[in-house]
Amino acid sequence: MKIFLIGFMGSGKTHWGRLLSEKLGMRFFDLDEQVTEHAGRPIAEIFATDGEEHFRLLEKEVLYILTESHDNFVMACGGGSPCYFNNIEYMKQSGTTVWINTPLDTLFERLVNEKDKRPLIKDLSGEQLKGFIGKKFADRKIYYEQADVTVDEEPVQLEQLIEKIFHA
Numbered sequence: 516m517k518i519f520l521i522g523f524m525g526s527g528k529t530h531w532g533r534l535l536s537e538k539l540g541m542r543f544f545d546l547d548e549q550v551t552e553h554a555g556r557p558i559a560e561i562f563a564t565d566g567e568e569h570f571r572l573l574e575k576e577v578l579y580i581l582t583e584s585h586d587n588f589v590m591a592c593g594g595g596s597p598c599y600f601n602n603i604e605y606m607k608q609s610g611t612t613v614w615i616n617t618p619l620d621t622l623f624e625r626l627v628n629e630k631d632k633r634p635l636i637k638d639l640s641g642e643q644l645k646g647f648i649g650k651k652f653a654d655r656k657i658y659y660e661q662a663d664v665t666v667d668e669e670p671v672q673l674e675q676l677i678e679k680i681f682h683a
Contacts, residue, residue, distance in 0.1 A: 517610025
C-alpha cells in the first residue's frame with residue numbers, strides 16, 4: 516500500500532505521516548527531505564539558484580523514483596507536489612491520496628512561526644502571509660480535492676485517519 520499525504524504547507528503532513536507509518540509498520544518518506552538528499556542541497560538554495568520550476572522537476576523525479584522502487588510507504592508530499600506535471604493523477608494511480616484539509620487560520624498560526632524554513636514565504640509580512648495562504652490555497656484546492664480521502668477534522672485523530680484510508 517502506498518499512501519500519499521497532500522495538503523497545504525503547515526497542514527501536518529509530515530507529523531501525521533510519521534505517526535501513520537509507525538502505526539502501520541510502513542516506511543515513511545518526506546518528499547521535501549528526499550529532494551534535498553537527492554539534490555545534495557537545501558530546497559531554499561534550489562529555489563534561490565535554479566528557481567521553482569527546477570525544484571518542481573526534481574520533486575517529480577524523486578516522487579517517481581520512490582514510488583516505483585517501494586511497494587509500501589507513507590509519503591508526506593510538499594504542498595505544491597500534487598499541483599504540477601499531473602502528479603496528483605500519478606499518485607492516485609499508484610496508491611491512496613489523503614488530503615489533510617487544515618483551516619486557513621490554523622495554517623497561518625503555524626506558518627507565521629516557520630517562515631524562515633519555507634522559501635515561498637520567508638520574506639512575507641504577517642498580512643502578506645495571510646494573503647499568500649488564501650490565494651495559494653484557492654489555486655491548489657482543485658488538486659487537493661481530487662484526493663481519495665479528505666480529512667477535515669481538527670484536530671486529526673490517528674485512528675479515524677487510518678479508518679478513512681482503509682475504507683477509501
